Amino acid sequence: MEIKKIHVGSLLLQSNVLMAPLAGYTCLPFRMLAHQLGAGLCFTEMASVNALKYKDRATRQLLYRPELPNYINAAQLLGGSPYIMEYIAKSEFLKDYDIIDINMGCPVPNVFKSGEGCALMLDMPRAASIIRACKKSGKVVTVKCRTGIKEDAMFAAEFARMCEDAGADLITIHGRSRSMMYDGIPYYEEIRLAKAAVSIPVIANGGIHSIASANQVMEETGADGIMFGRYALENPFIISKLTGTRYEKSFFETLLDQFELALKFYTETYAINYVRKLAANGMKKRKGTKKYKEQLYQVGSQEELIEVLSLIFAEKEQN
Numbered sequence: 001m002e003i004k005k006i007h008v009g010s011l012l013l014q015s016n017v018l019m020a021p022l023a024g025y026t027c028l029p030f031r032m033l034a035h036q037l038g039a040g041l042c043f044t045e046m047a048s049v050n051a052l053k054y055k056d057r058a059t060r061q062l063l064y065r066p067e068l069p070n071y072i073n074a075a076q077l078l079g080g081s082p083y084i085m086e087y088i089a090k091s092e093f094l095k096d097y098d099i100i101d102i103n104m105g106c107p108v109p110n111v112f113k114s115g116e117g118c119a120l121m122l123d124m125p126r127a128a129s130i131i132r133a134c135k136k137s138g139k140v141v142t143v144k145c146r147t148g149i150k151e152d153a154m155f156a157a158e159f160a161r162m163c164e165d166a167g168a169d170l171i172t173i174h175g176r177s178r179s180m181m182y183d184g185i186p187y188y189e190e191i192r193l194a195k196a197a198v199s200i201p202v203i204a205n206g207g208i209h210s211i212a213s214a215n216q217v218m219e220e221t222g223a224d225g226i227m228f229g230r231y232a233l234e235n236p237f238i239i240s241k242l243t244g245t246r247y248e249k250s251f252f253e254t255l256l257d258q259f260e261l262a263l264k265f266y267t268e269t270y271a272i273n274y275v276r277k278l279a280a281n282g283m284k285k286r287k288g289t290k291k292y293k294e295q296l297y298q299v300g301s302q303e304e305l306i307e308v309l310s311l312i313f314a315e316k317e318q319n
């Protein structure tokens with residue numbers, strides 16, 4: 001695919017390769033890494049506006065942000081009320097954020113039942129009000145959605161048109177319907193139809209697991225860029241490889257950096273848990289590492305974690 005900078009509202013992204021918001025993963029250290037690897041954007045994990053309204057500590061932590069030159073801060077908000085979305089978008093919590101991404105794709109039953117996430121795809125007037133309400137903050141506003149609710153009745157193009165009319169500056173489409181959750185081959189054709197229907201940038205997401213599949217998705221959809229999701233947890237270097245960004249650290253060194261950063265901003269328990277999850281993802285395709293999985297999940301201290309990580313990754317990387 002052609003790697004290029006893209007304009008989103010008043011902003012210019014360093015590349016058209018984006019990193020998805022992933023709850024439990026895209027905390028501050030991971031977003032810094034994605035940026036270093038050449039990602040044009042990396043979103044925070046979804047932050048509930050209702051929880052922010054009550055100043056919930058854990059939710060505020062989701063909005064910790066890197067202070068790097070040329071780093072564009074993008075927060076993803078989850079909510080169903082235009083008033084609360086506007087209130088939070090204009091609030092101190094988002095003061096240093098450049099982009100507000102609205103979650104219109106979360107399929108989880110509790111979220112759906114509360115009229116948030118993917119449920120907004122069923123209520124286009126309310127989804128439009130939310131976009132307009134967030135725009136009142138003066139920030140760039142983007143939307144992340146799916147292809148629809150059910151596999152046999154998808155409507156990504158119609159939804160994309162609504163987003164553009166309401167003022168969205170970019171739309172990311174996960175090529176699966178809500179009913180598919182996270183499995184099955186994405187409907188890239190739906191993304192192609194959406195791209196053809198609007199003039200704002202459209203980013204294709206879902207099931208991209210190699211350079212070849214990124215190229216294929218770009219070709220099939222005509223999208224302006226792609227967004228990596230789960231695969232970038234297994235192999236974050238796919239981002240630097242695709243964008244042609246120089247990054248010379250090994251997976252082991254990267255994990256140690258991530259650990260150090262996580263310890264700086266969060267509690268020790270959080271940092272151990274986070275790096276453990278990253279390591280578990282990184283082990284998926286590394287032969288002979290399965291035997292360490294139990295050990296990895298039993299570590300209780302920083303020293304033990306580093307010891308297990310070196311057993312799993314360091315030796316292999318030196319060979």
Ligand SMILES: Cc1cc2nc3c(=O)[nH]c(=O)nc-3n(C[C@H](O)[C@H](O)[C@H](O)COP(=O)(O)O)c2cc1C
Nearest residue numbers: 020021022023045046144174206207208228229230
């Ligand atoms: C563990 C996990 C957490 C996720 N968290 C979010 C989230 O906070 N916000 C969001 O819009 N999508 C979230 N998603 C969806 C991803 O951003 C992405 O759309 C989806 O995984 C499809 O891309 P993939 O097939 O490349 O993984 C999450 C997915 C997973 C697996």
